Amino acid sequence: MDAAKPRSQDAAPHTTADLQRHALVALALAALTALAFLAVARALLPAGLLEPVILILAAAQITLQVLYYMHLRWYTGTASLFFGGAVVLAVFISWSIWYLLIAR
Amino acid sequence: MEASGESGSVQRAPTAADNAKFGIWVWLASDCALFASLIATYLSLHTSTAKGPVPGQLFDLSLTALATFVLLSSSVAMGLAVEAAQTGRREALRTWLAVTALLGLCFVGLQAFEFTSYGHEGLHFATSDFASSFFVLVGFHGLHVSFGVAWLIGLLVLSLRRPDGLGRAAAWRVEAASLYWYFVDVVWVVIFTVVYLMGKVR
Numbered sequence: 001m002d003a004a005k006p007r008s009q010d011a012a013p014h015t016t017a018d019l020q021r022h023a024l025v026a027l028a029l030a031a032l033t034a035l036a037f038l039a040v041a042r043a044l045l046p047a048g049l050l051e052p053v054i055l056i057l058a059a060a061q062i063t064l065q066v067l068y069y070m071h072l073r074w075y076t077g078t079a080s081l082f083f084g085g086a087v088v089l090a091v092f093i094s095w096s097i098w099y100l101l102i103a104r
Numbered sequence: 105m106e107a108s109g110e111s112g113s114v115q116r117a118p119t120a121a122d123n124a125k126f127g128i129w130v131w132l133a134s135d136c137a138l139f140a141s142l143i144a145t146y147l148s149l150h151t152s153t154a155k156g157p158v159p160g161q162l163f164d165l166s167l168t169a170l171a172t173f174v175l176l177s178s179s180v181a182m183g184l185a186v187e188a189a190q191t192g193r194r195e196a197l198r199t200w201l202a203v204t205a206l207l208g209l210c211f212v213g214l215q216a217f218e219f220t221s222y223g224h225e226g227l228h229f230a231t232s233d234f235a236s237s238f239f240v241l242v243g244f245h246g247l248h249v250s251f252g253v254a255w256l257i258g259l260l261v262l263s264l265r266r267p268d269g270l271g272r273a274a275a276w277r278v279e280a281a282s283l284y285w286y287f288v289d290v291v292w293v294v295i296f297t298v299v300y301l302m303g304k305v306r
Contacts, residue, residue, distance in 0.1 A: 019187065026180045033176060037169045040301045050305050058297035062290050069183060069286045 025068040032061050128280050132287045135248075139291050142244060143298060146237040150303070154232035157225055159303030164218075168300045171214040172292065175249075178207035179289045182282045189278035194263065197278070201260045204285065208253040215246045238299065245295055248288050255281050 036057040039045060045053055150159065185200035219239070229239050259281055 022180075022183050022187075026176075026183075029176055029179075030173070033169075033172055036297065036301060037165055037172075040304050041165050047305055051302060054297055054301050054305075058293050061293045065179070065286055065290050065293070069179060070283055070290075 021068065025064050029061055029064055032057050032064075124276060124280065125283070128283050132283065135287065136291075139241075139244070139294070142237075142241045143294065146241045146299065149233035149237040150299075152233035154234075156231040156235060157222070157227045159234070159238075159299075160306065162222060162225060162227060163300050163303055164221075165300065165304060167214065167218055168296055171211055171218075172296055174207050174211045174214065175289055175292055178204045178211070179286055181207060182285045186275070186278050186282045189275040192275075198260060198263050201256050201263065201278075205253050205256040205260065208249050208256070208285075212246055212249055212253070215242065215249075219243075241299065242295060245288070245291055248291070252281070252285050252288055255284065 036054050039050060039053060039057075043050075153159075181200050181204040185197055185204060188194075188196035188200055219242075227235050227238075229236055259278060262277075
């Protein structure tokens with residue numbers, strides 16, 4: 001790879017499947033966002049359950065954005081479950097630390 | 105990134121990132137550290153309201169939801185701009201860059217309106233620790249969006265001034281801007297979850 005001449009990550013034009021995947025991810029993000037806001041606005045769940053649920057929804061949104069929009073994945077092009085799992089795990093660990101050390 | 109092994113075979117690093125794109129990721133990581141510290145500060149201080157307005161009473165979820173969907177739509181438009189850049193479609197690239205920038209401006213406008221309305225309800229920067237940390241965190245994010253809008257306008261101007269637009273060879277410039285834009289969106293997901301949604305729940 002010639003470092004002096006950066007190239008586009010995807011040299012070939014996106015296929016229809018790529019655009020469809022992009023559209024599906026956009027719809028999923030919109031649905032997750034709407035669900036999170038509705039869950040809080042309409043008090044759909046008990047308060048103790050609501051916080052973990054909206055955190056999970058946020059982690060899912062972040063994972064989708066990072067993997068499918070920002071293309072943080074292995075060079076083979078496959079969305080890496082490692083990164084997705086690491087994001088979700090990091091959110092839970094951070095929330096747990098915050099809840100145990102700060103919120104109480 | 106590639107390196108030759110002892111036998112002369114080419115070995116590829118797992119991410120195989122271009123230097124420019126790798127540099128963008130390193131910069132985003134540093135920005136992530138900034139936002140992490142601001143979010144941690146907010147989480148530590150959000151209960152110190154000093155007899156001023158409290159989050160649960162203050163936040164208007166409908167306005168926040170509107171701003172979130174505006175920013176989400178701008179990410180979709182940004183993706184379409186990247187696709188147009190990679191396929192060399194000049195008019196589509198200019199259109200989607202303009203749409204993304206416009207949606208970003210709408211988001212900043214909504215944030216400005218939100219801050220003004222909070223001012224009318226008695227929440228100012230120095231009202232309480234919660235107010236200071238809130239305005240710094242959300243204000244910094246708004247500044248990041250504004251910088252992103254300026255970047256996109258710069259790309260748009262560049263595309264208009266050159267007869268061949270940005271061209272496929274320069275598509276990485278649009279990709280670099282898109283990484284930053286998506287990062288700003290990811291940070292907003294964290295902010296609206298931790299600040300607005302959890303502020304309403306507690």
